[in-house]
Amino acid sequence: xxxxxxxxxxxxxxxxxxxxxxxxxxxxxxxxxxxxxxxxxxxxxxxxxxxxxxxxxxxxxxxxxxxxxxxxxxxxxxxxxxxxxxxxxxxxxxx
Amino acid sequence: xxxxxxxxxxxxxxxxxxxxxxxxxxxxxxxxxxxxxxxxxxxxxxxxxxxxxxxxxxxxxxxxxxxxxxxxxxxxxxxxxxxxxxxxxxxxxxxxxxxxxxxxxxxxxxxxxxxxxxxxxxxxxxxxxxxxxxxxxxxxxxxxxxxxxxxxxxxxxxxxxxxxxxxxxxxxxxxxxxxxxxxxxxxxxxxxxxxxxxxxxxxxxxxxxxxxxxxxxxxxxxxxxxxxxxxxxxxxxxxxxxxxxxxxxxxxxxxxxxxxxxxxxxxxxxxxxxxxxxxxxxxxxxxxxxxxxxxxxxxxxxxxxxxxxxxxxxxxxxxxxxxxxxxxxxxxxxxxxxxxxxxxxxxxxxxxxxxxxxxxxxxxxxxxxxxxxxxxxxxxxxxxxxxxxxxxxxxxxxxxxxxxxxxxxxx
Numbered sequence: 001x002x003x004x005x006x007x008x009x010x011x012x013x014x015x016x017x018x019x020x021x022x023x024x025x026x027x028x029x030x031x032x033x034x035x036x037x038x039x040x041x042x043x044x045x046x047x048x049x050x051x052x053x054x055x056x057x058x059x060x061x062x063x064x065x066x067x068x069x070x071x072x073x074x075x076x077x078x079x080x081x082x083x084x085x086x087x088x089x090x091x092x093x094x095x
Numbered sequence: 096x097x098x099x100x101x102x103x104x105x106x107x108x109x110x111x112x113x114x115x116x117x118x119x120x121x122x123x124x125x126x127x128x129x130x131x132x133x134x135x136x137x138x139x140x141x142x143x144x145x146x147x148x149x150x151x152x153x154x155x156x157x158x159x160x161x162x163x164x165x166x167x168x169x170x171x172x173x174x175x176x177x178x179x180x181x182x183x184x185x186x187x188x189x190x191x192x193x194x195x196x197x198x199x200x201x202x203x204x205x206x207x208x209x210x211x212x213x214x215x216x217x218x219x220x221x222x223x224x225x226x227x228x229x230x231x232x233x234x235x236x237x238x239x240x241x242x243x244x245x246x247x248x249x250x251x252x253x254x255x256x257x258x259x260x261x262x263x264x265x266x267x268x269x270x271x272x273x274x275x276x277x278x279x280x281x282x283x284x285x286x287x288x289x290x291x292x293x294x295x296x297x298x299x300x301x302x303x304x305x306x307x308x309x310x311x312x313x314x315x316x317x318x319x320x321x322x323x324x325x326x327x328x329x330x331x332x333x334x335x336x337x338x339x340x341x342x343x344x345x346x347x348x349x350x351x352x353x354x355x356x357x358x359x360x361x362x363x364x365x366x367x368x369x370x371x372x373x374x375x376x377x378x379x380x381x382x383x384x385x386x387x388x389x390x391x392x393x394x395x396x397x398x399x400x401x402x403x404x405x406x407x408x409x410x411x412x413x414x415x416x417x418x419x420x421x422x423x424x425x426x427x428x429x430x431x432x433x434x435x436x437x438x439x440x441x442x443x444x445x446x447x448x449x450x451x452x453x454x455x456x457x458x459x460x461x462x463x464x465x466x467x468x469x470x471x472x473x474x475x476x477x478x479x480x481x482x483x484x485x486x487x488x489x490x491x492x493x494x495x496x497x498x499x500x501x502x503x504x505x506x
Contacts, residue, residue: 019136023136052107060128083458
């Protein structure tokens with residue numbers, strides 16, 4: 001198994017065992033799209049897609065977790081088309 | 096990670112999340128995000144995710160202080176009206192840079208703000224606070240017409256209604272009372288018990304975006320609002336900067352906004368002020384201890400490309416800011432209003448709108464299937480159109496043409 005493939009499988013395992021069980025609480029899920037040059041490309045779906053708090057979930061939650069577990073990961077990037085989300089858990093608006 | 100630790104107070108439903116997180120990332124700070132509801136990942140990432148009760152600033156400050164005992168914070172920033180009081184309370188408790196909580200609290204209660212400004216001689220509309228349990232007919236007899244009725248604490252024109260006579264006053268009164276009982280409105284204390292009735296001030300409206308440092312107000316941008324805001328509701332649509340007002344008028348606006356900040360006791364951080372102008376000069380309608388709302392800050396670039404959010408975070412961290420000068424080109428935004436109540440079934444014409452000359456971007460923030468509620472009860476925009484050009488007139492034209500390309504299917 002190559003280093004890249006190994007990293008990808010370890011990221012996938014984190015998503016399966018830690019991240020998705022948590023975000024499922026808001027009807028969301030995360031899919032691993034790819035790992036290239038230590039950059040992790042994700043897509044968010046369900047309640048996460050278009051959610052007003054998706055960036056918080058990604059940057060302060062998912063990226064933090066992945067980097068803590070896998071320090072070789074340089075960055076986690078969101079490839080989600082959030083404008084197509086039809087059932088976001090939180091919809092942004094004026095306070 | 097590795098930079099100073101910065102706490103961002105981000106309500107779960109704010110438009111401001113992406114821009115503030117991007118700014119924090121660019122600055123390389125160790126970002127901690129707090130929301131009023133728990134993140135699904137908070138248990139797994141307790142060093143970067145936090146739940147705080149923004150409606151109870153003292154409790155939020157206590158919780159943040161306990162949390163930060165082993166994780167010292169270098170700065171705290173609230174991104175909107177709902178979080179500004181909690182940010183001020185946390186900053187005071189931890190000795191961080193911010194305006195005093197009492198000053199920020201005064202901006203969150205329109206009655207308190209009017210009292211404070213009037214006492215300091217800042218021009219404000221004549222006003223009166225009315226208990227929501229007062230019979231509206233009786234209340235309608237004590238005001239002069241036309242007047243404007245508004246909740247004490249809501250933002251962005253929500254619940255703001257003009258009344259030209261007693262019948263309209265009574266209808267507006269009932270509408271605001273019902274609005275304050277909606278599930279998507281969370282107000283407490285005086286804000287749940289009173290409304291404000293004030294003199295309608297005719298004239299043009301502008302918005303001043305500023306940054307306070309040690310009590311000095313630096314104007315970051317002055318926006319004209321070219322669409323007339325005459326009621327019965329006050330839907331904000333187009334903002335264009337720089338202002339096309341004469342220089343002397345702009346100076347008077349700046350002076351009035353600075354006097355308002357001084358009167359309120361605001362000393363540090365972003366402020367967003369709304370003023371009206373007529374033959375009597377500028378009238379201060381609102382001063383908020385926050386930056387511009389929605390996605391509107393994307394119109395602003397400073398110095399060599401700093402965003403408004405980067406400036407706000409740098410200020411909170413007491414980091415140097417190379418320049419507070421806005422770029423030379425004109426810029427503007429259109430907040431796309433909700434045309435009518437219903438369910439959003441689709442949006443057409445986005446590519447055509449994006450293709451309009453000088454248009455930089457079109458962001459549709461409402462989602463298909465979303466229940467749309469127009470003003471005065473509504474609290475969301477359909478989206479935003481951004482334009483940049485050599486002149487404010489070109490920007491305004493581009494925004495109007497782009498908006499005309501958009502079709503919203505509402506069932």
